[in-house]
Structures are given as C-alpha cells and as structure tokens.
Amino acid sequence: MRGWWRSASIATRVFAQTAAILVLAAAVAFALLAVDARQEREREAALASQELALAMAATPTVRQAVTEAFDRYPADRGAAIAAATGAMQHYVEDVRMATRLDFVTVMHPDGTRYTHPDLAEIGREFLGTTAPALAGSTFTEVFEGTLGPSVRAVTPVLDDGRVVGLVAAGVTIERVGSLVVVRLLAVGGLLVATLAVAALAAWLLARRLDRATGGHGPEQLARLFAAHEAALHAVDDGLVLVESGAVVLANDRARAMLGLGELATPIPPDAPLPAGVRAVLDGDGGQVLVGGRWLVVARHETARAGTTTLTIRDRTELQRMTGELDAVRTLASALRAQTHEFGNRMHTVATLIELDEPRRALEVATAGRDLGQRLADRVVGDDEEPVIAALLLGKAAQAHERGVEMHVETHLAPGTHGIDPVDFVTVLGNLVDNAIDAAAERAARATSGDRDAWVEVYLDEDAGAIVLQVSDSGAGLAPEQHKRAFAPGWSTKPAGAHGRGFGLSIVRETVERLGGSIEIGAGEAGETTAAAGAVVTVLLPRPGAAP
Incomplete structure (x- = not known):
C-alpha cells in the first residue's frame, strides 16, 4: 500500500485524499445531524405531550369525571375507578389517536390509572414521577414505563385549588427514533448527492492536475524541479521569463548581464530599470548595449498569451575576438600588399640594372619614398x-595597388598612447579599408577626366583625446544613411567572401566600448569639384587622461 501511494501521481493523491476527507466529513456531519435531530424530536415530543396534557386537564369532561372519582375514591375505590374509566376511556383514546401520541393516561393523585391504551393497565399504578405535578406544576421527563422508554409530560387536574387528578401524555422513544430515521434518510440522501457532486468535482480537478503535471508524482516533480534549477543556473546564456511586462524569472547569468543583482522577482513593468535593461525587456530583440557590454537578445513568444522568453548572450568577448581577427586580417592584407609592391619594384630595379639603366632604376626604387620612408622610420624607430x-x-x-593615392598626416608621438593596439588597428584599419574601397570604386566608374582617387588619414590629439580622421574621394553617403551605416550587415558594396557590412559596425562597437565617439560627415567642396566622399571622425579618450 505504501509503495503504491509513493508511486501514485499528484492527481491520484489529490483525488484519494479529497474523497477520504469528503467521506469523513459526511460521516461526521451525518452523526451530528442524527444527534441534533433526535434531541430536536425529543423536544418536539415533550412540547406536544405537555400541550396535550394541559389541554386534557382543562376539558370539562375530564375535570368532571376526575372530580367525581376523587370524591368517591375514599368510600368505594373500585366503583370510582370504573365510573371514571367509563366516562373518559373512549374520549381520551380518540384524542390520543388524533394527536398520534403513544399514550394519554388520566389517574388519581395516588397514581391509580383511570385510562390507558392497554385496558389491562387500568387500575394499576402509574410508573413515573408525580411529585412535581402533585405540587401543582407541569413537567416533562424521559421515563421507562409499561410501553418502554418514553418522553412524557405530567400535569395536575385542579378543582377549587385541589389536585383531584393527574394527566400524563407521552411518546415512546422508539417512535421518536423512527421519526428521526425518516428525517435522517432525507438528510442522508442529500449528503450522498452532495458527496457525489464533490467527488465529481475532485475527479475533474484530479484530471486537470494530471494533465498539468504529466502524471508525475511529487517526488518526480521535486527531482525535475531540482534538475531544472540546476540547468537554469548552470547555462552560460541568460534566460528571462516575462509575463505581461513583468519579469517573473531570471537566472544568475541574466541577472549578471542585466545588472539586476538581488532584485526580487517578479519585477513589475513600471520598475525603475536602466534604459538598456528596459530595451532588452521591451524591445524586439537583436543587439543591445547594456552597461558597456553588447548583448544579443532573442525573443520567443510562448503558447501562453502575454508570456515571452528571452535568451540573452554576451557578444562583448565575441566582438573583441572579431576585432582582433579583423586586425590580424588587416595587417596580413597590408603586409601582403606591401610584399607584393616591394617584390614588383625590386624585380623592376633588378631588370633595369641589368639593362644598364641605373638612373631609371633609382627613380623606380625611390618612387613614393616620402610616405614610405616616414612610415618605415616609425616602424623601425618606435620602441x-x-x-x-x-x-x-x-x-x-594596398592603396597603391588599387590606384589610390594615400596621404597621412600625424601629429601624434609614436605608439598607441595607452590604447590596446588591437583596438587601434580595428578602428583605423576598417576606416582606411572602407575609404580605399570607396575611392577606388568611384574612380572605376568615373569618366576619364575625373579618375583621381585619394585617401587622407589625419591623426592628432585634442584635449586629452586621440583624433582619428579618415577622408576619401568616394561617392560618400546621403545624410539619411549616416545612422544606418553603423548597423550590422548594412553596406553600399556587394557581399564579399567574408560577408558584408560589418566593418563600421565593429568600429562603432569598439569605439563605444572605449568610451569614444564616431560620426560621419561629407567632404568639403573644392574650387572646381563638388563635395567629395565621406569624412569619418573618431575621438578616443586617452586612458588616464583627466576628463
């Protein structure tokens, strides 16, 4: 039995316990009702007996017959009893039958019966208490007489202040019990019907619980809940459950990423939360900046209306690794271009020397040496x-390979000035790449008279901030495209081998992580040309500089 109970589902346990409680409650209620009904019936019987006894004692027929018998009783006891019986027996029995009492007895003050339902008992002594009635009072009692235990009332018959007789009327306990049984049968039927309805309700509740719990028992649900809690708090992703705008569940990882700390759930929709956190909870998902970290939010609408599950991943480290990879790719591409450029140039110089053209060889070797020399000096001399x-x-x-003239103006001392070199390469490398692409693309589409392609890089320091500015001779961007240019995947160029449109997005994320700013503007118009290309300006605060 214990094994079955432990393996039973919650629904089965609820139904069994509910049914047992209902049956027990019905039994207790029935017992209490039985006791109350019996007591109530006894009170009713006592009251009816008392009223009838008083009425009989007041009737002229009884008073006259009892008075005459009382006066003759000392001289001729037998004749007095016979006369009284003859005068009252039929009358009293008719009244008793009409009122459905079990007995009505009229007697002499000494207890000798004048009337009785059993004629054999006439003339015999009344069994019961008479003293209060002889004192002039009417009373009720339960006493076992010739008909068995009965509820009876006894009252005196008075004549000019004398007690000339007594009247006793009553109902046997057996009859009271039979009347109670009839009432209890009705009450029991009602209880059975109520119990049936309650059992049906308990069964329906048990079925609903069975569907809700999958037929699992409490122990199984406890184990499932423990496993759920362990999995919920062990995953590296943040999980948030939102119901009607309120946060009802958030695992440890989500609390750490959103900065919720020990804030108790549920968190109401109007709770004062930072703008970034509110964007995560109320937004459409995607990439959101919260507390200096980039979070990727995925929203999943559940089958329950108004309930949403949020999956949150921290992309900050991924963005950093992407920036490092992009920096490495940028440096590798630059080195490849430089190697290719110097290789071609050295082959040309060697060939011209073999052809006895030393002057031409010198010109080829020193072509573009100003910028190259300055940058080479920086590479060699920057400790x-x-x-x-x-x-x-x-x-x-790389720009030279694509026919783009690159100009660099720098007023910075050598080094990255406390900024992570990878971040510096990520920002500057992507900006120069975009500028070279834009200038080369416009030159390729331009007419023969307007093929100049150039990129200018300006590096400086202003009020404790590092200034990076890259300008180009490309087609530029329309004002309405300036904000969209920083969105992941957006680009004016066709997709390449590694996707498209992530350069400026990575630049913006890196700049914002470093606490800087970035903006896009249009190039200034010259004397003979319209405004050309785009100008991207980045301000990076120098670490440790006074704000």
Missing part, C-alpha cells in the same frame, strides 16, 4: 608599439 605605423605602411601599399 613602444610599431603596429600603427606598420598598418599604415601596409595600407599605403
């Missing part, structure tokens, strides 16, 4: 960090 100069040296070669 702190030669990455930036090396990047620009490679980008210059």
Whole structure:
C-alpha cells in the first residue's frame, strides 16, 4: 500500500485524499445531524405531550369525571375507578389517536390509572414521577414505563385549588427514533448527492492536475524541479521569463548581464530599470548595449498569451575576438600588399640594372619614398608599439595597388598612447579599408577626366583625446544613411567572401566600448569639384587622461 501511494501521481493523491476527507466529513456531519435531530424530536415530543396534557386537564369532561372519582375514591375505590374509566376511556383514546401520541393516561393523585391504551393497565399504578405535578406544576421527563422508554409530560387536574387528578401524555422513544430515521434518510440522501457532486468535482480537478503535471508524482516533480534549477543556473546564456511586462524569472547569468543583482522577482513593468535593461525587456530583440557590454537578445513568444522568453548572450568577448581577427586580417592584407609592391619594384630595379639603366632604376626604387620612408622610420624607430605605423605602411601599399593615392598626416608621438593596439588597428584599419574601397570604386566608374582617387588619414590629439580622421574621394553617403551605416550587415558594396557590412559596425562597437565617439560627415567642396566622399571622425579618450 505504501509503495503504491509513493508511486501514485499528484492527481491520484489529490483525488484519494479529497474523497477520504469528503467521506469523513459526511460521516461526521451525518452523526451530528442524527444527534441534533433526535434531541430536536425529543423536544418536539415533550412540547406536544405537555400541550396535550394541559389541554386534557382543562376539558370539562375530564375535570368532571376526575372530580367525581376523587370524591368517591375514599368510600368505594373500585366503583370510582370504573365510573371514571367509563366516562373518559373512549374520549381520551380518540384524542390520543388524533394527536398520534403513544399514550394519554388520566389517574388519581395516588397514581391509580383511570385510562390507558392497554385496558389491562387500568387500575394499576402509574410508573413515573408525580411529585412535581402533585405540587401543582407541569413537567416533562424521559421515563421507562409499561410501553418502554418514553418522553412524557405530567400535569395536575385542579378543582377549587385541589389536585383531584393527574394527566400524563407521552411518546415512546422508539417512535421518536423512527421519526428521526425518516428525517435522517432525507438528510442522508442529500449528503450522498452532495458527496457525489464533490467527488465529481475532485475527479475533474484530479484530471486537470494530471494533465498539468504529466502524471508525475511529487517526488518526480521535486527531482525535475531540482534538475531544472540546476540547468537554469548552470547555462552560460541568460534566460528571462516575462509575463505581461513583468519579469517573473531570471537566472544568475541574466541577472549578471542585466545588472539586476538581488532584485526580487517578479519585477513589475513600471520598475525603475536602466534604459538598456528596459530595451532588452521591451524591445524586439537583436543587439543591445547594456552597461558597456553588447548583448544579443532573442525573443520567443510562448503558447501562453502575454508570456515571452528571452535568451540573452554576451557578444562583448565575441566582438573583441572579431576585432582582433579583423586586425590580424588587416595587417596580413597590408603586409601582403606591401610584399607584393616591394617584390614588383625590386624585380623592376633588378631588370633595369641589368639593362644598364641605373638612373631609371633609382627613380623606380625611390618612387613614393616620402610616405614610405616616414612610415618605415616609425616602424623601425618606435620602441613602444610599431603596429600603427606598420598598418599604415601596409595600407599605403594596398592603396597603391588599387590606384589610390594615400596621404597621412600625424601629429601624434609614436605608439598607441595607452590604447590596446588591437583596438587601434580595428578602428583605423576598417576606416582606411572602407575609404580605399570607396575611392577606388568611384574612380572605376568615373569618366576619364575625373579618375583621381585619394585617401587622407589625419591623426592628432585634442584635449586629452586621440583624433582619428579618415577622408576619401568616394561617392560618400546621403545624410539619411549616416545612422544606418553603423548597423550590422548594412553596406553600399556587394557581399564579399567574408560577408558584408560589418566593418563600421565593429568600429562603432569598439569605439563605444572605449568610451569614444564616431560620426560621419561629407567632404568639403573644392574650387572646381563638388563635395567629395565621406569624412569619418573618431575621438578616443586617452586612458588616464583627466576628463
């Protein structure tokens, strides 16, 4: 039995317990009702007996017969009893039958019966208490007489203040019980019907619980809940459950990423939360900046109306690794272009020397040496960090390969000035790449008289901030495209081998992570040309500089 109970589902346990409680409650209620009904019936019987006894004692027939018998009783007891019986027996029995009492007895003050339902009992002594009635009072009692235990009332018959007789009327306990049984049968039927309805309701509730719990028992649900809690708090993704705008569940990872701390759930929709957190909860998903970290939010609408599940992933480290990969790719591409450029140039120089053209060989060898020499000097002479100069040296070669003239103006001392070299390469490399692409593309589509393609890189320091500005001779961007240009996947160029439209997005994320700013503008118009290309300006705060 214990094994069955432990393996039973919650629904089965609820139904069994509910049914047992209902049966027990019905039994207790029935017992209490039985006791109350019996007591009530006894009170009713006592009251009816008392009223009838008083009425009989007041009737002229009884009073006259009892008075005459009382007066003759000392002289001739037998004749007095016979006369009284003859005068009252039929009358009293008719009244008793009409009122459905079990007995009505009229007697002498000494207890000798004048009337009785059993004629054999006439003339015999009344069994019961008479003293209160002889004192002039009417009373009721339960006493076992010739008909068995009965509820009876006894009252005196008075004549000029004398007690000349007594009247007793009553109902046997057996009859009271039979009347109670009839009433209890009706009550029991009602209880059975109520119990049936309650059992049906309990069964329906049990079925609903069975569907809701999948037929599992409490122990199984406890294990499932423990496993759910362990999985919920062990996953590296943030999980948030939102119902009608309120946060009802958030695992540890989600609390850490959203900065909720120990804030108790449910968190109401009007709770004062940071703008980034509110964007996560109320937005359409996607990439959201919260507390300096980029979070990717996926929304999943559940089958329950108004309930949404949010899956949150921290892309900050991924963005950083993407930036590092992009920086490495940029440097590799720049070095490849530089190697290719110098290789071609060295082959040309060697050939011209073999052809005895030393002057021409010198011209080829020193072509574009100003920028190259300056950048090469930076690479060789920068003891702190030669990455930036090396990047620009490679980008210059890459631009030259594509027919783009690259100009660099810098007022910065060598090094990255406390900024992570990878971040510096990510920002500057992507901006120069975009500028070279834009300038080369416009030159390729331009007419023969307007094929100049150039890129200008300006590096400076202003009020404790590093200024990076890249201008180009490309087609530029319309004002309404300036904000969209930073969205992931957006581009004016066709997709390449590694996708498209992520350069400026990565630049913006890196700049914002470093606490800087970025903006896109249009190039200034010259004397003979319209406004050309785009101008991208980045301000990066120098680490440790006073705000």
